Amino acid sequence: MRVAERTKNDGGKAAPVVAGPSVPTTTRSSGRKRRGVNREGLEAGRRSTRALLWVLLAAAMVLYGFPFLYLLFTSFKTPIDTIAVPPTILPREWTLENYTNALGRSGVLASFINSVQTAIISTVLSLVLAVPAAYGITRYKTLSGRIFIMAALVTRMVPPVAIGIPLASMMAAVGLSDTPIALSIAHTTISLPLSIWLMSSFFEAVPKDLEEAATVDGCSRLGALWRVVIPVVSGGIAVTAIFAFLASWNEFLFALLMTAIRSQTTPVVIANFQTQFGLDWGSMTALAAVYSIPVILLTLLLQRKIVAGMTLGAVKG
Amino acid sequence: MSTRKTINRFATIGGICTAVALAATGCGAGGPSVTGSAGTSTVNVLVEAGGHAELTGVAEQCKKDAGINVNFVELPYDGMFNRLSSEFSSGNVSFDVAALDSVWLPSFKDAVQPIDEIFTDEAKKDIFPALVKEANVDGHFIGLPAWTNAEIILYRKDLFEDAKNKADFQAKYGYELAAPTTWQQYKDISEFFTRDGMYGTDVKGAVETEWLAHVLQAGSPMILDENNKVVIDNAAHKEALDFYVSLTKSAPSGAAQVDWAAAQNLFNQGKTAMTRFWAHAYRQIPKDSPVAGKVGAAPMIAGSAGVAGVPGPWYLTVPKATKNTDAAKKFVKCAYDHNSMGIESSLGLASRISAFEKYQDKEGYESFGPLIETLNGKATATRPATEKWQQIVDTVLVPMLQKAVAGGDSATLLADAKKQIEDLLK
Known part of the structure; x- marks a missing residue:
């Protein structure tokens, strides 16, 4: 990234802005365009940050929630499924037998x-x-x-x-x-x-x-x-x-x-x-x-x- | 004050009042009494959760015969020792009878009463010799074996009877494929079945009993001799350890972490062709297991000293601190008289020879013949009677085995273990 040159139209008073290399810098309309592109760039940046946060949040939720989900799925497995080697996440056959055994x-x-x-x-x-x-x-x-x-x-x-x-x-x-x-x-x-x-x-x-x-x-x-x-x-x-x-x-x-x-x-x-x-x-x-x-x-x-x-x-x- | 606030306050005050009321009653929802008071015919029996089923039938029979009501206090194995230590040391026990693992007897020998009257000559003949010896501490019988167990060989009958397997085995090893009767055969068969994602056997690095059985078979007392001298570095221990480790080639990787549960899972999943395991497992194979109905049982194999296993009995004991000695002893006597009732339970074990013999020819109890033979084995012996046994197991034997199955030098490991055990016993 580089700092764009100040334009004549703003008398050189505007704060320096960050722009891409291909943004024109000499006319009012191009200035508007440039600000529009900047806003879009910022918006895109915000969106990607938000997406990253969602991904991290989802990862954290999976990390915290997985043991409980595994416990929940295991409670619906048949006896041999519960001790499967290698273990399976979802039951191959769903059953309520464990609940009747446990609560009984x-x-x-x-x-x-x-x-x-x-x-x-x-x-x-x-x-x-x-x-x-x-x-x-x-x-x-x-x-x-x-x-x-x-x-x-x-x-x-x-x-x-x-x-x-x-x-x-x-x-x-x-x-x-x-x-x-x-x-x-x-x-x-x-x-x-x-x-x-x-x-x-x-x-x-x-x-x-x-x-x-x-x-x-x-x-x-x-x-x-x-x-x-x-x-x-x-x-x-x-x-x-x-x-x-x-x-x-x-x-x-x-x-x-x-x-x-x-x-x-x-x-x-x-x-x-x-x-x-x-x-x-x-x-x-x-x-x-x-x-x-x-x-x-x-x-x-x-x-x-x-x-x-x-x-x-x-x-x- | 708003309606919502009023409701909230009423709910809070109501909750507090309910809690206080419940607390004031001092009652839990589990039952009417904590411990049998003096002279009552109700006894509280402390039992490990797995053993509860063994005594349920006995309790019902005892109520009919002697008018004794039984309340069971179930606890998980891992916490039971702490609970027993806590109550025995306080001198105020919440139970009248406690089922103790054999390894705990030396620790609690001073907290329980003699029950010599139950050990008549006739009774002594009907209980396995190693158990009669173990129950006698300082000249008195302090525990009645309620049920016992020992490791036997479980194998995949379907694989052993398969014509192609039989022919291939005969061609490779020069003798017929059958349940092993020597350790060389066990090794050959393990090697033969280690193929196509399957293993011939398991090696349990996280538990010590199996290796100790090999020590007995090799002709040495386990860890301590009769004078409590540490003999873990003798030739028999080394021979046993070397053989134990040699089986890792035919066993799933990660032997250091394999314990009873893992080994049982592997066998029930059809991943191992043979296992040396406690006899009760024969009747506990899940119905939906790929090996259900395809398993055979054989006695533990003899070494140079003969057949040997390490029995795993649980003893019914009567605490000195109970106020209900008479009823407690009556219950223990009931447990002896109706010992075979435990066989009908989900665990399916007993302690009297006659009880096992009564069932050994019945369908579904094929493991009893091998179990009787193993428990009567010439070299079968119980674990050393020392209070430090559990500590020795947890801090010395299991870590040593884990290092051995991971490739450690057996002689060095045994020498180190000797030093550590001697330090513990000082």
């Missing part, structure tokens, strides 16, 4: 109820504890608050198995063995630090002026929090709730260590399809596919709030 297995429905129950309790606990903690940390900005938020992160650095076994013993000691509440408390230990950090960033984004205005209008600090701040960060609360729910919904290790007959959750039941004597791959994928439906629905339901929450956290200062 004793304990599956109960495990689903347990998973829902545990995830709801854990999410509620996380929010109830994280929202005031994060609000206090961001509004009062004390040294102890800063130490607390850093300490909360430290708990995330400990491997879950290291706290799983003592936690299971503690729950047994207080008579909560094999109950959803015990598992929910354990799951809250995972989601709470992340929830506090997330909520802190959302509260940071809310201008203090809003609260002060509410106070001027007669609100107490708690009233301002409840009536003004919470509605503003509701998107952030939705994001935090989703993270807390997912952390509990998919958690395996604590469920393995702490549940037995009454409160076993579905991830453990899914894992039970792999035994020392073989892997029932078809039934395992069928149950995993069914198990992912509530989370997909929940995410779709809260999609707008999540997007709002994401952008809220990004606006600061």
Whole structure:
């Protein structure tokens, strides 16, 4: 590319423009043409950039979505198809047998109820504890608050198995063995630090002026929090709730260590399809596919709030 | 306040109340009780997911005979050891009976009760000798073998009976094509069928049991001798390892990553003509497999020390910490009395010799004859009774085998392994 010469007509005041080698530069009409060609060139450039972005987006989607699609297709395969060497992506013969096997297995429905129950309790606990903690940390900005938020992160650095076994013993000691509440408390230990950090960033984004205005209008600090701040960060609360729910919904290790007959959750039941004597791959994928439906629905339901929450956290200062 | 907001708030408060109510009840949806309380006739049985089916029939029979209700707690194999460790160490167990893999017995020997009364002289005669020996720890029987397994030879009957294959094999090797009875025959047959995208056998680099069976056949105890001295570098171990690795020429590539599941898949897909595999696999070939109905079974092949396999039993144990000892022991006795019921399950195994013998001539149970012969083999032995066994397997034996099948020098690898095991046992 080269910078085109300035024309006489524009008195040499026009900004230099980028043009191709064959563009005439001496008349008004040719100047218009040149600008038209430039616009077309820019438009074409934009289109190709957009096309490239779409290709990258599609590639990323395939990369993320393929494992789930493979799982979904496998759930419709016949037993011999599921273990084909080399593996096939699409079923050679479609069947619902894996779904009937998986859903007909004793304990599956109960495990689903347990998973829902545990995830709801854990999410509620996380929010109830994280929202005031994060609000206090961001509004009062004390040294102890800063130490607390850093300490909360430290708990995330400990491997879950290291706290799983003592936690299971503690729950047994207080008579909560094999109950959803015990598992929910354990799951809250995972989601709470992340929830506090997330909520802190959302509260940071809310201008203090809003609260002060509410106070001027007669609100107490708690009233301002409840009536003004919470509605503003509701998107952030939705994001935090989703993270807390997912952390509990998919958690395996604590469920393995702490549940037995009454409160076993579905991830453990899914894992039970792999035994020392073989892997029932078809039934395992069928149950995993069914198990992912509530989370997909929940995410779709809260999609707008999540997007709002994401952008809220990004606006600061 | 807008209607929408009101609805949202009601929904939120309702959700919280529901969750709190559910939490307050402390109930899960799975069942009524956590652990049998003292003196009740309900026992909770902790079992690996694959073994659950083995005990279902027994549980029903036990309810009829002794009035004992059984709740099963199923767990995946990979997590069961952690769960057992956690509960045994806390002294507060959520189960009254636990089915333990044989390799875990040494680790939990102090946490379970003796059940000597079940091991009468008659019972001892009806249980495979290696299992009677393994169940006895420090002079007491601590586990009743609920079911057992061993590797046998599975082969493609259709290929072995094919007239052209028979003629070609005879012409090339000078003897008749039939189920192998010597390791040289196994090697020849493996080589013969390695053609046209098919392989004669598999070599499992990601699991150790098969190589250990070769060690027993070569006349050495596995890894440790009776005085717990590490003998992994002796001639028998080297001979076994060299033979094991020599089969890679007739096996699919990537042997280092082949484990039980991969080997079973290869055979069921018709990619291998023979496999050395656990006997239960004979009855688990999918109906839509290209090899369904075309598989024969033969006993494990003898080495210089005779036929040998490594048994894979699971033992029913009663924890010391249970408050329900009587009912738990009654259930274990039921499991012994009705042991053959496990054979009717999807896994299709038992532990009593009489149970296997009852079925061995029935159609569909052709693997039982070879299994009995292998389990009764002169050199058949269980794995060394050390708490560190799983650690030895995971950190020394499997990595060593993987290096060996990838072309490593066997003598050097065995010498290194000896040092590592000695360090682990210190």
